[in-house]
Amino acid sequence: MKIALFATCIVDAMYPATAKATVAILERLGHEVVFPGGQACCGQMHVNSGYFKEAVPVIANHVAAFESDDYDVAVAPSGSCVASVKHQHPMIARSCGDRALEERAAAVGAKTYELSELLVDVLGVTDAGSQLGSWFPHRVTYHPSCHGMRLLRLGDRQQRLLDTVRGIDLTPLPEPDQCCGFGGTFSMKNADVSSAMLEDKAANITATGASLCSGGDASCLMHIGGGLSRQGSSIRTLHFAEILASTEQHPAQIAGEVQLLSGKAAQ
Amino acid sequence: MSARDEILGRVRAALKDSPQVPQVPRGYRATSALDEEALIELLVDRLVDYKAQVTVVDTAEVPTRIAALLAGAQSYVVPAGLDTGWLAGVEYEPADGRRHLDSADTPLTVAELDGIDAVVTGSAVAVAETGTIILDGSPSQGRRAISLVPDHHICVVKATDIAGILPEALRRIDGTRPLTMISGPSATSDIELERVEGVHGPRKLDVIIAR
Amino acid sequence: MSQTFLGMPSLPVFGTGNLHASESFPKAAHRELGNAQLRANLGHATHTIRDKRLQVVSELPDWEQLRDAGSAIKESVMARLPELLEQFEKNFTARGGVIHWARDADEANEIVAGLIRETGETEAVKVKSMATQEIGLNEYLEEQGITALETDLAELIVQLDHDKPSHILVPAIHKNRSQVRDIFLREMPGADPALTDDPAKLAAAARTHLRRKFLTAKVAVSGANFALADSGTLAVVESEGNGRMCLTLPETLITVMGIEKLLPTWQDLEVFMQLLPRSSTGERMNPYTSLWTGVTEGDGPQNMHLVLLDNGRSAALADEMGRSALHCIRCSACMNVCPVYERTGGHAYGSTYPGPIGAILSPLMTGIQAEENSSLPYASSLCGACYDACPVKINIPDILVHLRGVDVDSKRGKKKIPTQMDAGMKAASWALSSGKRLGLLEKGLPLGRLAAGPDKKITKLPGIAAGWTQSRDIPAPPPQSFRTWWANEHRGPDPEGGPMPSHNKGDQQ
Structure with missing residues (x-):
């Protein structure tokens, strides 16, 4: 299968390791990955902040970058950005009166998948350890991001994949369905409420005793990680793609000191 | 322009895009398939959950049961159309003023009702799944005030009047009658969202299921 | 209508009473x-x-x-x-x-x-x-x-x-x-x-x-x-x-x-x-x-x-995107599950109708420009819990976003000086609507590493971004974006061109 990677702007600019891991997983399964160079951003920040007019060029750019027939499916390591592509792009095009863009956007959306959705539903991955060689000997907890959970109905796909990684100690997170408080510009416009939500999320993560919190959206993980870091916590955040890509030969790169389950510090 | 015409005009103008009237998908359950014993069991379970007292008796035992429940009541009211046989077990001395009859033609005053300890009524239909008893103001149930003001409500539900689910029950009654749907004694969740039984409506609800 | 129709009333006619937030x-x-x-x-x-x-x-x-x-x-x-x-x-x-x-x-x-x-x-x-x-x-x-x-x-x-x-x-x-x-x-x-x-x-x-x-x-x-x-x-x-x-x-x-x-x-x-x-x-x-x-x-x-x-x-009915807010049966399930309501309570919304439904219903009934009601549609992280809980399936998150759009549009051209948010969104629209422009900007990102301390954390940002750093650090940007890495690994940069195939050479880590 020829798979077009939509890296998403935040991963492209801030978390390239997540995109590299996505490529690694897909190639390990024998698929060809392409990177449409025109891609930039899904435009969700504009849409969710009410700047529809400014969102249109961003959306049009994404549609132009991904409407080629030269690949079978597109994938992004983000529930939120995929939900935007599938749901918001046609809606904004319609509300701005661009019927042609609406149709083209719907066509792109129809072949765009979130990573765990692609792995489980399309590529048949049921056991990351045996099918991807995934190995990650750390105690990890997992936060299901809202948009993947509620807009894409990913269910437990990401968690099931993590659960089958060899060596992992996956510890359940209390109140997993509670939003971390990111919400894009919400985190700045309503910084106090956002911080209060984050405080509770961080406390729940800390209570698990895990050294890492994983998830499927770099933005939420940046938010959670930023809060933990500010509190002086040693708990790191890591996208599930990086955990799936991690093997004995090429263990995931984790910023800072994280205890291995065997007791040895990993870099 | 009158307020009526202006509001209707505004509403029409608001709908100038002529939105479609959707077909209502009624894929929810319209019937249930429980037999009488199962219906009784479910209704009892739900009523007990609401802290109502429930007994299941044979129809012939209803008078005895009512008499037992009224034992502590100084006075009680019954709707004029109540099955008189149900009261056969209650000792009746017209002179002692214990029993009060109420009807739309000869209604008791609110003050009189306030001085009465208990009320005995029948019911129109019950819903097993939700533990709900519906009174429709027909002769065995009487005016709404009589099942409201006295603090103890004794309500007879015939097993044949138990429906499994709400849609079945609502099909059996006339919606234009004065209706009261009762699910347990009065209750409130207004303090810390914790349910407490017993506020303004009858604080004690005794249900007799007669089969 | 039974009486003579005296012409289409001009719409919308907004509501009055306790429907307003008096502070943001x-x-x-x-x-x-x-x-x-x-x-x-x-x-x-x-x-x-x-x-x-x-x-x-x-x-x-x-x-x-x-x-x-x-x-x-x-x-x-x-x-x-x-x-x-x-x-x-x-x-x-x-x-x-x-x-x-x-x-x-x-x-x-x-x-x-x-x-x-x-x-x-x-x-x-x-x-x-x-x-x-x-x-x-x-x-x-x-x-x-x-x-x-x-x-x-x-x-x-x-x-x-x-x-x-x-x-x-x-x-x-x-x-x-x-x-x-x-x-x-x-x-x-x-x-x-x-x-x-x-x-x-x-x-x-x-x-x-x-x-x-x-x-x-x-x-x-x-x-x-x-x-x-x-x-x-x-x-x-x-x-x-x-x-x-x-x-x-x-x-x-x-x-x-x-x-x-x-x-x-x-x-x-x-x-x-x-x-x-x-x-x-x-x-x-x-x-x-x-x-x-x-x-x-x-x-x-x-x-x-x-x-x-x-x-x-x-007035709410006249808003095609927002009219389904009128489906509300006042059950309060949306506020009970809302992480924002849970922390602020109902008084913060000003209006009789608080929580997620209030954040859409109040501005729909009063108009977005009434007092501080334009701040209400932003009182949500768009987590979607309200939509899932709503018994009549009001898509509250979509209507919140719609009303944010109404708010932004209602202010366009009215301000002499654009807000920081306006300017930022405009600039971001330019940058994010082209792979080439985003690529160029990303090349400058490593400069952000200078703003980070030795622990590779940024702890203070200016302007509206200060809201972020009041409780959150930002990691220093990576030395190289994914885009640049890909271009180097594969057949050279072609940021506006067609798909660039990977070498499919196995583990790239």
């Missing part, structure tokens, strides 16, 4: 968040009700089908509203009821006061009603020398404390039991000094306090949960029996109801009476529901009035 949501939220007792009370109450709702909803195998039916019924009510209103009016009137139409809060208040005055009474008992909160009826009646006595326990607590409701189902949700006891001891004449904070004892105290009032009241004022167009029937859903008292014992009943509360037929009630109790109090059924169709001789009030209220509902 972030400012109000900041204050409320500082109240630790409030947060503890709300956290406890919302978690209790969430669990109960989930439990009773999971019992029904056809919950989703009921939601689908409820949503479609409400959608058809909105599409057929003029016709259904006329049908209802005809049936209610035929059964001895009197209908009054009120364009806005002031008109509704005047009608109710006039009707009470006609009875010669100066006191009325009230059943909890959102519509009368919305129009500020109690305050208006007080000005007119009429005492309106709230009889719902939570409304009574709020009224005795001279406070404002903070929740549409449980208006005193922000008070805990010991606070309630203190209010009763302070404000309730004849309260037993030995009163404990046991909720059962508190409920009993309310019973004693109100009993005499119920038994002697001549006039009651209520709202209505549903109105059936095909029969003229009204329904009130309640728990305590205060509703039954008000709807049954007085001689005169005045009901105030929004025009959107209609249901087409009796059959539709079977849907809503399954959806509402489970969504609101988390019960299989609420203790009492009263239904009445006009006047019944010898049973209940013999003078029956209904005030049909617009007050901005037609």
